[in-house]
Amino acid sequence: MKGIQVRNVTKTFGKVTALEQVSVIFEPGKIYGLLGRNGAGKSTLLNIITNRIFPDCGEVTLDEEAIQERDALLGKIYLMSEKTFYPESMRVREAFHWTKMFYPDFDQAYAERLAAQFALDTGKRVKALSTGFLSIFKLVIALSVNTPYVFLDEPVLGLDANNRDLFYKILIEKYSETPFTMIISTHLIDEVANVIEDVVIIKNGRVICAEPRETLLERAYTVSGPAAVVDTFTAGRDVLGVETLGGFRLAYLMGTAPDTLPKGLEKAPVDLQKLFIQLTNV
Amino acid sequence: MKIRPESEIPIFLQITQGLEDAILAGVYPEESQIPSITEFATTYKINPATALKGINLLVEAGIVYKKRGLGMFVATGAVEALRKKRKEQFYDTYVVAMLEEAERLQITPEELREMMERGWKK
Missing domain, CATH: 1.10.10.10 (Winged helix-like DNA-binding domain superfamily/Winged helix DNA-binding domain)
Known part of the structure; x- marks a missing residue:
């Protein structure tokens, strides 16, 4: 099959198990949201797929070929991560030039245009960039490399609201013209909820959900009303959590809501961020 | 939109x-x-x-x-097709919801009719 396949990957750092028996598939041409709380294992997974660190066991394949055995495959994947691998004294424009040597499909003219749109000064040295502009610098490269797989680890770190807006717009424009696989790992779930097609949620090193956003949201609902009525309804059902305000209670549930509810109860869909919080609370 | x-x-x-x-x-x-x-x-x-x-x-x-x-x-x-479809949905989306709220507020059918009349005249 085409795409990136992660099979039974386990990774430990000393006594800490960062990933445990993780299996997940990333298909060509889709936008994924990789969601998880701090320390859940998102970055570890992205680093393993791009061969920056090695798993204790398990394997990663791209179009059925093992990534660990063929470095050439890595030319198809670009990972934008927290770390900057450019020499710090290098200027932004030089970094563009340098990227072109490693990624032949990198579109330098397009990168220059994006830099202008974000008001990123390409004459500046990378080390002189602020947090926001360092993110923009990395984003501009990620959006210009033209590899079939682009991973964005916390892409909007330090970006102001206007630049985040611009980033999502450019990302969708680019994707609409030529679909490629994007994995966006972010904590700003509300912002990407409608951009992503599939959701992968990692909790404590395990994948607890990997499916289209829409089917996940269809599997969850809330029920609210007088506390006693809510409790009677939720008994024996798959309850993720409850919120209580005086005598009023709201319960988050997995499953399909019955067409008719007991009198006094109201059902409603859940949005992705709220569902994520419920699924990943301890 | x-x-x-x-x-x-x-x-x-x-x-x-x-x-x-x-x-x-x-x-x-x-x-x-x-x-x-x-x-x-x-x-x-x-x-x-x-x-x-x-x-x-x-x-x-x-x-x-x-x-x-x-x-x-x-x-x-x-336009004609949409109007037809929307008219068919009108009862379910608007009338039913209105009657439910009217019941909660104990608005009588007579009062409701008066309100409708007032609305038409506007």
Whole structure:
């Protein structure tokens, strides 16, 4: 099959198990949201797929070929991560030039245009960039490399609201013209909820959900009303959590809501961020 | 047309309904071109697949049609067809909801009729 396949990957750092028996598939041409709380294992997974660190066991394949055995495959994947691998004294424009040597499909003219749109000064040295502009610098490269797989680890770190807006717009424009696989790992779930097609949620090193956003949201609902009525309804059902305000209670549930509810109860869909919080609370 | 991410209505349906509203209001007259999937996706910052799903509902219903290589256009007779469909939905979406609220507020049928009269005169 085409795409990136992660099979039974386990990774430990000393006594800490960062990933445990993780299996997940990333298909060509889709936008994924990789969601998880701090320390859940998102970055570890992205680093393993791009061969920056090695798993204790398990394997990663791209179009059925093992990534660990063929470095050439890595030319198809670009990972934008927290770390900057450019020499710090290098200027932004030089970094563009340098990227072109490693990624032949990198579109330098397009990168220059994006830099202008974000008001990123390409004459500046990378080390002189602020947090926001360092993110923009990395984003501009990620959006210009033209590899079939682009991973964005916390892409909007330090970006102001206007630049985040611009980033999502450019990302969708680019994707609409030529679909490629994007994995966006972010904590700003509300912002990407409608951009992503599939959701992968990692909790404590395990994948607890990997499916289209829409089917996940269809599997969850809330029920609210007088506390006693809510409790009677939720008994024996798959309850993720409850919120209580005086005598009023709201319960988050997995499953399909019955067409008719007991009198006094109201059902409603859940949005992705709220569902994520419920699924990943301890 | 406005997309409300926090709404209970799925985004693709909001696209469908928003376009229907716009066609009914004459924003896109019959045989005129509607924005492309990419334009919808970038404007509302949604996945193109979502925009496509919403617009496809209108294609299936014969409200808009594709011209190969040119884009999507509003079909002749679309306004009439939409009006007919919306009228059929009117009872369920508006009348039932209104009567439910009237019951909660203990508004009598007589009072309701008076309100309707007042509304018509405006």
